[in-house]
Amino acid sequence: MGAFLDYFFDAASFVPHGYCLAWRPDLVALHAVSDAAIGLAYFSIPLVIALLVWRRKDLEHEWLFALFVLFITACGLTHLFGVATLWEPYYGAEGLLKAVTAVVSVVTAIAMWRFIPTALALPSPMQLRTVIGDLEAEIAGHQHTATELNAMRAHLEDRVQDRTAALQTAMASLESARAAEEEASQLVRTAIESAPNGILVVDAQGRIELSNGQAERMFRRTKDELAGLSIEDLVPPELRVAHVAHRAGFLRHPAQRAMGSGRELHALRGDGSRFPIEIGLSPMQTGGRALVLASVVDITARREIEARLAAKTAELERANGELDRFAYAASHDLKAPLRAIANLSEWIAEDLGDTAPPETREHLALLHGRVRRMADFLDSLLAYSRAGRSSGDIRTVDLGALVADVADFLAPPPGFTIVADAALPTLETAETPLRQVLQNLIGNAVKHHDRGDGRVEVSAEDLGDRLAVTVADDGPGIDPRLHAKATEMFQTLRPRDQVEGSGMGLALVKKIVESAGGTLTIDSRVGAGARFRFTWPKRWERRT
Amino acid sequence: MNTLPNESSVSVLLVEDDEVDVMAVRRAFRNLRIANAIHVAHDGIEALAMLRGEAGRTAVPHPYLILLDLNMPRMNGLEFLEALREDPIHRSAIVFVLTTSAAEQDRWEAYRRYIAGYIVKSRFQEELERAIHMIDRFWYVVTFPA
Numbered sequence: 001m002g003a004f005l006d007y008f009f010d011a012a013s014f015v016p017h018g019y020c021l022a023w024r025p026d027l028v029a030l031h032a033v034s035d036a037a038i039g040l041a042y043f044s045i046p047l048v049i050a051l052l053v054w055r056r057k058d059l060e061h062e063w064l065f066a067l068f069v070l071f072i073t074a075c076g077l078t079h080l081f082g083v084a085t086l087w088e089p090y091y092g093a094e095g096l097l098k099a100v101t102a103v104v105s106v107v108t109a110i111a112m113w114r115f116i117p118t119a120l121a122l123p124s125p126m127q128l129r130t131v132i133g134d135l136e137a138e139i140a141g142h143q144h145t146a147t148e149l150n151a152m153r154a155h156l157e158d159r160v161q162d163r164t165a166a167l168q169t170a171m172a173s174l175e176s177a178r179a180a181e182e183e184a185s186q187l188v189r190t191a192i193e194s195a196p197n198g199i200l201v202v203d204a205q206g207r208i209e210l211s212n213g214q215a216e217r218m219f220r221r222t223k224d225e226l227a228g229l230s231i232e233d234l235v236p237p238e239l240r241v242a243h244v245a246h247r248a249g250f251l252r253h254p255a256q257r258a259m260g261s262g263r264e265l266h267a268l269r270g271d272g273s274r275f276p277i278e279i280g281l282s283p284m285q286t287g288g289r290a291l292v293l294a295s296v297v298d299i300t301a302r303r304e305i306e307a308r309l310a311a312k313t314a315e316l317e318r319a320n321g322e323l324d325r326f327a328y329a330a331s332h333d334l335k336a337p338l339r340a341i342a343n344l345s346e347w348i349a350e351d352l353g354d355t356a357p358p359e360t361r362e363h364l365a366l367l368h369g370r371v372r373r374m375a376d377f378l379d380s381l382l383a384y385s386r387a388g389r390s391s392g393d394i395r396t397v398d399l400g401a402l403v404a405d406v407a408d409f410l411a412p413p414p415g416f417t418i419v420a421d422a423a424l425p426t427l428e429t430a431e432t433p434l435r436q437v438l439q440n441l442i443g444n445a446v447k448h449h450d451r452g453d454g455r456v457e458v459s460a461e462d463l464g465d466r467l468a469v470t471v472a473d474d475g476p477g478i479d480p481r482l483h484a485k486a487t488e489m490f491q492t493l494r495p496r497d498q499v500e501g502s503g504m505g506l507a508l509v510k511k512i513v514e515s516a517g518g519t520l521t522i523d524s525r526v527g528a529g530a531r532f533r534f535t536w537p538k539r540w541e542r543r544t
Numbered sequence: 545m546n547t548l549p550n551e552s553s554v555s556v557l558l559v560e561d562d563e564v565d566v567m568a569v570r571r572a573f574r575n576l577r578i579a580n581a582i583h584v585a586h587d588g589i590e591a592l593a594m595l596r597g598e599a600g601r602t603a604v605p606h607p608y609l610i611l612l613d614l615n616m617p618r619m620n621g622l623e624f625l626e627a628l629r630e631d632p633i634h635r636s637a638i639v640f641v642l643t644t645s646a647a648e649q650d651r652w653e654a655y656r657r658y659i660a661g662y663i664v665k666s667r668f669q670e671e672l673e674r675a676i677h678m679i680d681r682f683w684y685v686v687t688f689p690a
Contacts, residue, residue, distance in 0.1 A: 326649070332644060334646065336562060336644060337643055339565075343565075343568050344564060346669050347567075347571065
């Protein structure tokens with residue numbers, strides 16, 4: 001290595017270049033100054049290039065600039081070496097430097113040649129200016145568009161603001177609507193919660209979606225328990241399968257109706273006990289879902305009352321039946337000896353004929369009268385006990401004809417008139433009780449009249465589903481203070497020896513009329529006649 | 545009216561427990577001058593025995609007609625009718641019910657057992673005599689079962 005360096009850098013064996021110039025100062029100076037100027041100039045060029053490359057970050061083909069820098073710097077160095085070799089003969093080093101410069105130069109030259117197509121493709125400033133002009137025009141166009149866009153954007157912003165304002169208004173009203181809705185739904189919730197009935201809302205699969213407090217108390221379950229249950233969990237086990245089918249049937253034909261109408265329904269409490277219920281079902285549609293609202297009433301208390309009522313009714317019917325049998329037996333058993341007494345007294349009178357003393361004949365007549373009174377009394381008692389029960393067949397009854405028939409039967413004294421209003425209607429009713437009523441009222445009017453030329457008028461008024469029949473007489477009238485007493489059992493307003501009567505007539509009329517669902521009223525004053533008015537149903541309902 | 549031997553040959557079986565009622569019928573016969581024989585039984589059992597000639601009783605001679613009360617001890621009128629209609633010999637007997645009971649039920653039950661008529665006894669002798677008079681006419685007109 002040392003030998004190699006010595007070979008190239010040992011200047012001992014050569015003469016300086018100035019020597020070749022014969023040390024002519026002018027020539028040496030010319031070479032030295034020129035080479036130095038060239039070298040320095042060459043050194044400035046890479047600086048400029050480097051500065052350019054460094055500043056212009058957008059420059060492409062940096063490698064080319066780098067080669068140029070290298071190549072010019074190398075050239076500069078050779079020229080500076082040329083100045084040095086004027087005085088010192090470092091021709092080895094100068095040669096090496098030139099060789100390096102040659103390599104760099106050749107590489108650069110080749111690179112330049114190869115760069116020609118690329119360089120040709122580079123747009124010229126003229127072209128660039130045209131392009132720039134076009135671009136500027138385009139930019140101007142774009143700017144115009146941008147201006148327009150800006151205008152539009154401003155317009156849009158205005159609209160957006162308008163819309164935003166509108167939206168805010170809408171939001172505000174929506175908010176208040178929501179508040180109102182919230183209030184309404186709160187009201188509905190409170191209403192459902194405080195409803196007297198148990199309320200369950202059930203979906204199409206039978207799941208309980210909603211329940212109220214009453215339902216929870218009724219079924220003895222919490223709200224959370226109920227919410228997790230199927231409605232079938234509240235149905236007694238043996239009816240669950242049928243209930244599923246009923247539920248499906250209801251969903252096929254949803255309509256508001258009572259569940260299991262006519263059947264006894266029971267439900268299951270949380271503790272497994274059962275209770276009787278009534279259920280009303282209403283179909284509901286919410287958000288496209290079919291729901292069923294079941295309104296449940298616990299009728300345990302009602303069933304108990306009904307049972308007590310049924311027991312009372314049965315007891316009453318038994319007592320009535322007993323009374324009926326008693327009245328029947330009593331009247332028969334009383335009538336048999338009475339009839340014997342009547343017969344015997346009659347025979348005694350017959351057998352004695354005119355031979356009996358007048359006093360005996362009078363006593364026998366009194367005996368006969370009392371027997372007759374007792375017999376009448378027993379008949380009335382029997383009629384009263386039966387009134388309102390066996391009413392006979394329902395037939396078409398012409399009220400006018402019935403009054404005429406009764407008048408005929410009563411055979412009032414001559415001069416007495418019984419008038420049936422021409423407008424008396426025809427009705428479908430049980431004839432026997434109606435005949436009994438008319439017979440007693442008209443009979444009373446005749447019996448209690450104070451003159452022989454009395455007049456009884458029977459008229460009727462249509463009250464829709466009832467008829468009001470009035471039996472009016474022009475007799476002595478009844479003191480209003482005695483009206484209530486007149487319809488009591490065994491009451492007569494005059495001594496029986498003056499007017500024969502059991503005291504049962506009006507009581508019987510009252511009982512028959514009231515059994516038929518009507519009322520009996522008396523309108524009378526002393527000296528102003530009497531008006532008995534009773535109502536009678538136009539449609540007769542058969543009683544047992 | 546009692547001239548025909550046929551009519552006075554009809555005997556009457558009166559089934560009646562009340563002695564005064566029996567007297568009333570006898571008195572009506574007497575007043576109407578009806579001479580036909582009256583045989584009295586006091587209840588259904590006695591009546592059946594008399595018809596059949598049982599229990600030491602002489603059988604009621606044919607032709608006969610029965611006047612039947614309903615309310616009686618031991619065997620009442622309806623029970624007697626039941627037994628009578630099952631009797632192979634006496635089932636065709638002509639029976640008039642003579643009773644104080646006007647009850648619908650009694651009437652229906654009696655007619656159901658093929659009685660000839662249902663007469664409600666009034667308490668008046670003259671009404672009874674009217675009924676007895678009708679019965680007198682009845683056997684005068686009607687041909688009895690053999």
